[in-house]
Amino acid sequence: MDAVSEQMNPQLVDALRPVEDPELHRSIVDLGMLRRAELGADGTAHILVALTVAGCPLRNEIQNRVSSAATEVDGVTDVALEFTVMTDDEREELRKMLHGDAASTAGHSHAHGHAEGRAIPFADPGSKTRPLLISSGKGGVGKSSVTTNLAVALAQLGHSVGVVDADIYGYSIPRMLGTDRPPTVIDQMLVPPEKWGVRCISMGYFAPPGEAVIWRGPMLHKALEQFLTDVYWDEPDFLLIDMPPGTGDIALSLSQYLPRGEVYVVTTPQPAAQKVAAMSAAMAKKVNLPVMGIIENMSWFTGDDGKQYELFGAGGGQELADDLGVPLLGQLPLVPALREGSDAGAPITAVDPESEAAQAFRTMAQTIAVDLQPKKRFNAELKVL
Numbered sequence: 001m002d003a004v005s006e007q008m009n010p011q012l013v014d015a016l017r018p019v020e021d022p023e024l025h026r027s028i029v030d031l032g033m034l035r036r037a038e039l040g041a042d043g044t045a046h047i048l049v050a051l052t053v054a055g056c057p058l059r060n061e062i063q064n065r066v067s068s069a070a071t072e073v074d075g076v077t078d079v080a081l082e083f084t085v086m087t088d089d090e091r092e093e094l095r096k097m098l099h100g101d102a103a104s105t106a107g108h109s110h111a112h113g114h115a116e117g118r119a120i121p122f123a124d125p126g127s128k129t130r131p132l133l134i135s136s137g138k139g140g141v142g143k144s145s146v147t148t149n150l151a152v153a154l155a156q157l158g159h160s161v162g163v164v165d166a167d168i169y170g171y172s173i174p175r176m177l178g179t180d181r182p183p184t185v186i187d188q189m190l191v192p193p194e195k196w197g198v199r200c201i202s203m204g205y206f207a208p209p210g211e212a213v214i215w216r217g218p219m220l221h222k223a224l225e226q227f228l229t230d231v232y233w234d235e236p237d238f239l240l241i242d243m244p245p246g247t248g249d250i251a252l253s254l255s256q257y258l259p260r261g262e263v264y265v266v267t268t269p270q271p272a273a274q275k276v277a278a279m280s281a282a283m284a285k286k287v288n289l290p291v292m293g294i295i296e297n298m299s300w301f302t303g304d305d306g307k308q309y310e311l312f313g314a315g316g317g318q319e320l321a322d323d324l325g326v327p328l329l330g331q332l333p334l335v336p337a338l339r340e341g342s343d344a345g346a347p348i349t350a351v352d353p354e355s356e357a358a359q360a361f362r363t364m365a366q367t368i369a370v371d372l373q374p375k376k377r378f379n380a381e382l383k384v385l
């Protein structure tokens with residue numbers, strides 16, 4: 001879908017080709033967004049860009065990117081940039097180009113497909129995405145904070161990262177990440193908002209503000225399935241799932257949708273919490289997903305005197321890890337800045353990368369990305385000749 005016509009100024013088009021749509025991460029030329037690029041005799045570049053949707057929240061960003069790229073071209077003294085909006089047909093074309101046709105993937109791949117929709121891409125054995133299911137036995141242990149900061153830490157290591165906020169009873173990821181803007185909808189394809197290099201989709205975007213939503217079982221499963229199929233994730237390296245607290249049948253659905261999922265259990269250090277967390281590990285086992293590691297949160301508080309106070313006891317994370325025969329990936333301190341950052345949409349990993357907590361998140365991200373990388377399966381039929 002390259003809408004570059006012959007009347008376009010080739011130098012301008014070349015200069016604008018590297019300009020990417022900030023949400024779709026593709027060249028605006030390849031996306032068919034560049035509609036006119038002419039250079040007037042007076043040195044004015046006349047540019048027309050078609051936005052994907054009316055009221056595009058990133059219009060200013062696109063304007064800045066296009067203007068500064070056009071200004072670089074020899075002979076351009078001024079840029080006259082205008083916007084139009086794609087038609088429904090053009091949006092449909094764009095969606096097909098980026099996301100394929102639902103009918104073409106429904107129900108006939110190894111992936112979990114269903115009659116009327118598209119197959120879940122992450123269930124495909126060829127998918128490069130590692131789904132990381134972040135779970136905890138009960139609420140309030142910091143599961144969402146860990147999901148958010150771990151996602152940012154993975155992005156800082158250069159990985160492409162998405163987060164699915166499946167914690168329908170306490171969807172907090174948009175607030176913690178600072179992605180309050182709802183997804184852009186292009187012909188029923190949801191383009192997730194992005195911040196700190198992390199894309200995010202949440203039940204929170206679809207719940208009326210201030211109203212508690214009662215999610216009935218089937219609705220919940222449908223919503224979750226749509227988060228995996230109708231969202232333009234663009235094959236991220238990691239897809240983190242903030243699981244609802246407790247055990248429950250969401251885990252069962254997710255294990256079907258994400259058969260290659262890896263479970264990471266967040267716990268606090270006291271033995272009672274560890275018992276509850278062990279239940280979520282038992283659930284993972286029941287649905288055949290491997291627990292890959294334990295993350296201990298709120299392990300200690302460092303006082304003004306420099307001493308570490310173990311407010312919630314000690315050793316719970318290590319004990320659980322030993323019981324399950326998996327590594328304790330890290331221990332996170334209790335720090336007010338972590339909570340403040342979460343409340344303000346400024347994750348500590350992003351805004352204070354040298355802090356003790358941020359460093360711990362970075363180490364965990366590295367361990368997950370490198371040491372816990374799934375091993376390539378040995379195929380006995382392959383022989384080296």
Ligand SMILES: Nc1ncnc2c1ncn2[C@@H]1O[C@H](COP(=O)(O)OP(=O)(O)OP(=O)(O)O)[C@@H](O)[C@H]1O
Nearest residue numbers: 139140141142143144145170333334335338339342
């Ligand atoms: N290490 C920490 N230091 C300070 N505050 C923390 C820490 N971890 C989490 N918190 C705070 O504790 C509260 C609960 O954390 P969070 O929402 O991440 O937990 P959760 O397990 O996801 O809970 P829920 O399931 O209820 O959403 C939040 O206010 C968060 O900012």
